[in-house]
Amino acid sequence: MVSAIFFAIGFLALRGGSQSGLLICMAVATVLAIAGLSGQIRFMGHLPFTVSDGSFASIYILLSGYHVYHLILGIFLGAGVTIRALRGRYSSDRTSGLSAIGYYWYWMALFPVLVTAMVLLLPPGA
Secondary structure (H helix, E strand, C coil): CHHHHHHHHHHHHHHCCCHHHHHHHHHHHHHHHHHHHHHHHHHHHCCCCCHHHCHHHHHHHHHHHHHHHHHHHHHHHHHHHHHHHHCCCCECCECHHHHHHHHHHHHHHHHHHHHHHHHHHCCCCC
């Protein structure tokens, strides 16, 4: 979630004409995605259940794995944007590729919040 905030700040900095702002924010967002990936993998390794423990466990592990996949892809996209920002490929009027990656980045940050809310708000046995 915090990485999406840094992505948005970097995007707004670029729209304001600051390529260095985009570079710094994207580097921070990518590092935060790496930290999120390592935390997610560590968390999944210590779950008190397995897929054979029922449908809730199976769905939870599936959605956690889905998030891991998106984090890995997001890290590659973030590294690509950071490298392209280092080369000066973005400007305040050339942001279409960055906008497309932004939609993905926000989904990557919002998905675990939605899954957690779903798990907490659904009644038992639903």
